[in-house]
Amino acid sequence: MKISIDLTVNGERHQVDTTPWITLLELLRETLHLTGTKEGCGLGECGSCIVLVDGRPVNSCLMLAVDARGRQITTIEGLVSNGDLHPLQQSFIEKGAVQCGFCTPAMILSAKALLDENPDAGEEEIKQTLSGIICRCGNYKKIIEAVRTASDGKADS
Amino acid sequence: MNRLKPFAYFEPTTLPEAIEILAAKKGAAFPLAGGTDLLVRMKRGVIKPSTIVNLKRIEGLDQIKKEPGRGVRIGALATFSAIEDSHLLRLSHPVIAQAVSVLACPSIRNLATMGGNIGRASPASDAAPFLMILGATVSLKGPQGERELGMGEIFSGPGTTASRPAEAITSLLLPDMASHSGAAYLKIGRREGMDCALAGVAALVTFSGGKREAEDTKIALSAVAPVPMRAKKAEKTILSGRLTEKCIREAAKVASEEISPVSDMRASASYRREVVRVLTYRALMTALQQAREG
Numbered sequence: 001m002k003i004s005i006d007l008t009v010n011g012e013r014h015q016v017d018t019t020p021w022i023t024l025l026e027l028l029r030e031t032l033h034l035t036g037t038k039e040g041c042g043l044g045e046c047g048s049c050i051v052l053v054d055g056r057p058v059n060s061c062l063m064l065a066v067d068a069r070g071r072q073i074t075t076i077e078g079l080v081s082n083g084d085l086h087p088l089q090q091s092f093i094e095k096g097a098v099q100c101g102f103c104t105p106a107m108i109l110s111a112k113a114l115l116d117e118n119p120d121a122g123e124e125e126i127k128q129t130l131s132g133i134i135c136r137c138g139n140y141k142k143i144i145e146a147v148r149t150a151s152d153g154k155a156d157s
Numbered sequence: 158m159n160r161l162k163p164f165a166y167f168e169p170t171t172l173p174e175a176i177e178i179l180a181a182k183k184g185a186a187f188p189l190a191g192g193t194d195l196l197v198r199m200k201r202g203v204i205k206p207s208t209i210v211n212l213k214r215i216e217g218l219d220q221i222k223k224e225p226g227r228g229v230r231i232g233a234l235a236t237f238s239a240i241e242d243s244h245l246l247r248l249s250h251p252v253i254a255q256a257v258s259v260l261a262c263p264s265i266r267n268l269a270t271m272g273g274n275i276g277r278a279s280p281a282s283d284a285a286p287f288l289m290i291l292g293a294t295v296s297l298k299g300p301q302g303e304r305e306l307g308m309g310e311i312f313s314g315p316g317t318t319a320s321r322p323a324e325a326i327t328s329l330l331l332p333d334m335a336s337h338s339g340a341a342y343l344k345i346g347r348r349e350g351m352d353c354a355l356a357g358v359a360a361l362v363t364f365s366g367g368k369r370e371a372e373d374t375k376i377a378l379s380a381v382a383p384v385p386m387r388a389k390k391a392e393k394t395i396l397s398g399r400l401t402e403k404c405i406r407e408a409a410k411v412a413s414e415e416i417s418p419v420s421d422m423r424a425s426a427s428y429r430r431e432v433v434r435v436l437t438y439r440a441l442m443t444a445l446q447q448a449r450e451g
Binding site: 001003019020021022023025026029030039041042043044045047050053056057058059061062063064066067110128129131132133 | 158161189192213238258261264351
């Protein structure tokens with residue numbers, strides 16, 4: 001059972017043939033070859049597969065690709081513009097917030113969604129926003145620090 | 158890759174069309190709302206639906222709107238994020254945004270729906286307790302037409318609802334809150350983010366005009382019985398006396414005694430009783446404080 005869908009990924013329109021049982025995660029990795037998005041548990045518990053759909057974080061392992069029809073998807077590959085890293089990517093590097101890197105795309109995309117909506121987000125909001133993503137390296141402290149550096153951080157001062 | 162097994166797929170654009178497909182497939186078809194539970198159980202092999210009926214293309218099923226003279230109606234497909242962000246609900250039922258903020262995590266709330274949560278009938282639902290204290294009714298539509306069930310009637314057991322074959326949950330109606338009312342939902346999990354409640358408590362207090370006696374109180378609990386339940390004995394304790402701290406302490410104890418918790422990997426039954434006592438006390442005190450200010 002083939003279904004043809006239209007979706008926009010990182011600003012680029014795609015028309016792809018898929019089947020109803022393919023998740024957005026599988027479509028991104030295996031059809032569009034955007035392997036920056038990771039599968040951890042595949043069951044919505046670890047958050048590694050988070051991408052932005054119309055600007056909001058969702059677990060792509062729990063979304064059917066057919067439900068991405070007509071939507072704007074942002075993956076970690078879409079954050080670089082004209083070869084320049086996104087400020088969050090820059091601060092993750094500077095603060096040492098990346099260890100094994102597996103949860104990093106989800107952390108950065110979730111943080112981006114938060115800061116796009118609230119550039120002054122403070123520590124509590126950052127923690128809430130990232131609460132669904134597990135970092136098995138246990139690097140939470142530096143991850144939160146990196147997001148705070150990228151935010152104006154006025155809410156805390 | 159954790160994959161789904163193939164299934165037949167339908168994407169109806171109207172509710173009658175969806176019900177027709179569900180009826181024709183006789184129990185082999187599952188309706189898909191947010192997918193945060195259904196797809197997980199499919200991947201785990203707990204359920205093996207041969208047909209999926211995706212409800213997301215049915216227009217209007219995700220609306221949150223005022224129903225003049227009755228309350229606020231939440232469409233079954235409204236996501237918890239939409240509910241949490243709803244200006245209308247923040248004004249009419251502030252307890253909802255507070256309760257929803259501890260349900261799973263933001264990325265799950267962007268997918269998960271109110272109707273899906275009720276349809277799943279989890280004993281540990283974070284939504285059922287606040288719906289119960291607010292006196293919500295659930296609207297269902299099936300081959301025999303439409304009907305409404307109270308929150309006290311909708312769950313028939315762990316994971317099962319009183320819905321009939323091919324019946325779909327279409328919306329929930331929340332009656333307006335009385336003035337001088339306050340409500341709170343508190344839960345404890347093993348960790349703060351993204352965990353099932355090992356016990357959850359919602360409490361509502363409505364003062365009479367003199368602000369001494371409670372005109373109404375409702376207490377609802379999750380994860381401490383086969384289905385989310387009202388703590389009716391504890392409610393009686395509150396309604397039979399003056400609304401004092403001592404009375405609330407007593408009601409919290411009564412609540413911890415009228416539950417039937419299990420011991421499982423999350424917590425022991427005796428710990429759950431203790432948690433219910435503490436959370437009921439705190440939820441009632443918070444509700445009381447709000448009712449005084451309201």
